[in-house]
Amino acid sequence: MSTSLVRSRAIIAQALDRQRWQQIDAGAVLQEDGVIAAVGTYTDLRKRYPNTPVIGNGNEIMLPGFVNGHHHVGLTPVQLGSPDMPLELWFITRMVARNLNVYLDTLYSAFEMIASGITTVQHIHGWMPGTPNEVETKADQVIRAYEDIGMRVSYCYAVRDQNRLVYQADDAFVESLPKELQGPMQRWFARFKLGLDDAMGMFESMHARHNPKPRVKIQLAPANLHWCSDRALTALSQTSRKYKVPMHMHLLETAIQKEYASRRGGCTAVEYIDRFDMLGPHLTLGHGVWLSEKDVDRMAQAGACVCHNCSSNFRLRSGIAALNHFEAKGINTAIGLDEAGINDDRDMLQEMRLVLRAHRVPGIGDEVPTMAQVxxxxxxxxxxxxxxxxxxxxxxxxxxxxxxxIDWEQISYPYLDVEMPLLDAVIQRAKTGGVRTVMCNGEVIYDNGRFTRVDRENALKTLHDELQHALSDDEVERRNLSKALLPHVKRFYTGYFDSAKHEPFYRQSSRI
Structure with a gap:
């Protein structure tokens, strides 16, 4: 049996409500085989378990491992040549991404996540080229990276079976292009050979092989409303309930997506997916920036969740989610770092501060995010x-x-007033450089800057070296196609909606 006693200056065990949290000064945790067996003061637990190995020096703040609720890739879009721009145009620039070793790429972002205290990640695997067998092999490589480094992963493959580049049928989009672009565009679409039935079969295969593992779960991801046909929505909803697994769905990230739903169904996107019995505690909406007040009420009634991707919403000009209203309605919310945070990395400590401050509306009320809420x-x-x-x-x-x-001295030095609440100090001042130890399932996976299971320097050097060769022919063609497509896609979306009709909800209500 693996047993250890984890010591701290103070434990911040959990948020109790918007203003309060459970705190145990001079606290300690006894873990046995990855499960917390006892929580109390270090003095008491040390007396009861005198021979148990001790982790921590007593001058650190202990917190639960953080959860990155929405994640996709390792090397960031900026690193791969895709600058920040409005989401629908940004999709086109993402075509320039290199052919990557997905195992090493996954490790790259895992290093950053763990170093900021993240122990669990919701990995939403994007659209992958190749045959069904090739795609599933790459999915397994992603999971293997998390297994090797020791993190928990809740993995889902983003299912899309229509409108794969713009909010229009693939064939119609190809026909709208100049003749010289139609061939390259068709070749680009042809790279993706995983159909809807294949995707559902892949879920079943991966669920059977991986879901029983203690640090791996397999769930479902309808990519977005515009990417999913009615047949796909039906299959995903039914499969989620059959296997009792969650779903994570991008939805209403932009105003254009809101308009798409209106054109498709004469209703909101939430009302549309509600027709397929998708709403409930098992469903999380990623982003949800353009939810209407009625949508929020329905989400709250159904118990559905929202993952707030604050940095991404800023970077891709999507808008500001109505987080204060979600909170007032009792909707469960998570924090996602998406492709990368505001500093182009995966730093949950910084993202928490961004969420804390991005929704500080004018006034003296208490509706803004609190430390315990974040x-x-x-x-x-x-x-x-x-x-x-x-x-x-x-x-x-x-x-x-x-x-x-997290090292207390890094937070408090050279001075911190004794009346400053502990959680305030941690959230406002903790940096990744102060993260001393990260434990997942009772195992130390990060110890004073060293990853205990994987050689970080060797992994990153290998990733670097593998990308030093010249671009392949298909990479060159995709790069040229991306540049040529951008003005055509911009014209497609220009005038797509009358902005006056789509005032964002965060501007409609002074409560937010």
């Missing part, structure tokens, strides 16, 4: 959107021993 979003709120559910997200007996220890 902690909850990054822990139990995120946990509830994954296949791990209530197993993670808090420090309590019976929960998984997923913990992080």
């Amino acid at each position: 902690l909850r979003m990054a822990t139990i709120g995120g946990a509830r959107t994954t296949g791990f559910g209530e197993q993670i997200g808090t420090i309590a007996e019976g929960k998984a021993a997923d913990l992080s220890l």
